[in-house]
Amino acid sequence: MTTTARDDLLAAGLTVFDRDGFEGATVAAIRNLARASNGSFFHFFGSKKELAGTLFLEILQRYHASVVSALDPGAGASEGIARLIRAHLDWVVNNRREARFLFEISRAEWSEELRDAQRGENSRLAEGVERWRSPLIARGELFPMSATVFFSQIVGPAQVFCRAWLSGRDRSDPRAQADTLIACAIRALVTSDRNGEKK
Amino acid sequence: MTTTARDDLLAAGLTVFDRDGFEGATVAAIRNLARASNGSFFHFFGSKKELAGTLFLEILQRYHASVVSALDPGAGASEGIARLIRAHLDWVVNNRREARFLFEISRAEWSEELRDAQRGENSRLAEGVERWRSPLIARGELFPMSATVFFSQIVGPAQVFCRAWLSGRDRSDPRAQADTLIACAIRALVTSDRNGEKK
């Protein structure tokens, strides 16, 4: 459990990226904060980008784990949707720096292998969600649609909404709107036969 | 209508940013593509960031204009929602490079005055949408909610969904899912009394 130089560099990277942005962050600043030499930095990470990529994947995993763990397999349609949305909002609020890094950084210019890894992570998450979702579609409680579209309905609005908070433009806690967001998502995704089944 | 050096630089910037990302783009590459000297570049734009910022605002305006113009003031609730979503998807597909620049670039580290300008643009858009929306809330056709949440419901899912396409990860036309996205948004936002009023 002793923190290695590698871990120190990752932690320092998160701090400096959060403070100065990816562009503004210098590897010197990260090195200094982690008390590591230049040689060490480039021994562990081939480039500044690679450190950012590693950090990204690590944070993505934690985020996904947190979302999936919120999903009780026995939960009904409305209940599950509420849990997913709350898990997302909670994670963002409780991990502000990490969320900023995940959602506000430009993924456009990243390496191919990182994209692959990201895709892998995404499908692992999708799999977890599908295990809960597909029986509910079969039972007719949820409207049928592709997993991508389903997930976009859950996360999309919350994400747009969190951006204002993450960027510091809006101070009010995003969770204040949780009920509205959940109500919308339930109407959008749950068949109305059983509407309001759990209030 | 003769293209000035300034316009050439902006156009070249878009091309190079799209090809190499913001980080990877060099001002030399932009200068060369625009056939402008170093002096010209820094005469018009104080920095690479400033060029990107100007480009961002210009594109944001065009995007907003395109969305607002799709909104017929007389349109009913469901009709208006469908138009908004289609306008968004159409614009993204027809302006791929611009959309990539708008939605995939990191806005996190931009100047304060640019953020202000962006906020201004956003509220101009919100105003346009509100003009159409508030009567519909008054008439009880739309659920009441803040403008931010409302817009997050329209744009959020589509945006998450378009990312896969913009990043080249998914080749299928995002508009293929337009009907599903619209159906979800209508269920989420339109009161069910008049559900399906316009098919």
Added chain:
DNA sequence: ACCTCCACTAGAGTATCACTCTAGAGTGTT
């Protein structure tokens, strides 16, 4: 005890690039 490896550290050196500076060309105004 001694050797051998190898993961890791160290920091001087280099190439690239955003940006600055000074000079001047073109154009319009008085």
Added chain:
DNA sequence: AACACTCTAGAGTGATACTCTAGTGGAGGT
């Protein structure tokens, strides 16, 4: 002609991501 102003030119500069060479220390074998 003289001046003012916008724009062009490109050499120069400082910062910085990354490279290179030379270690150091500790674990494992003999």
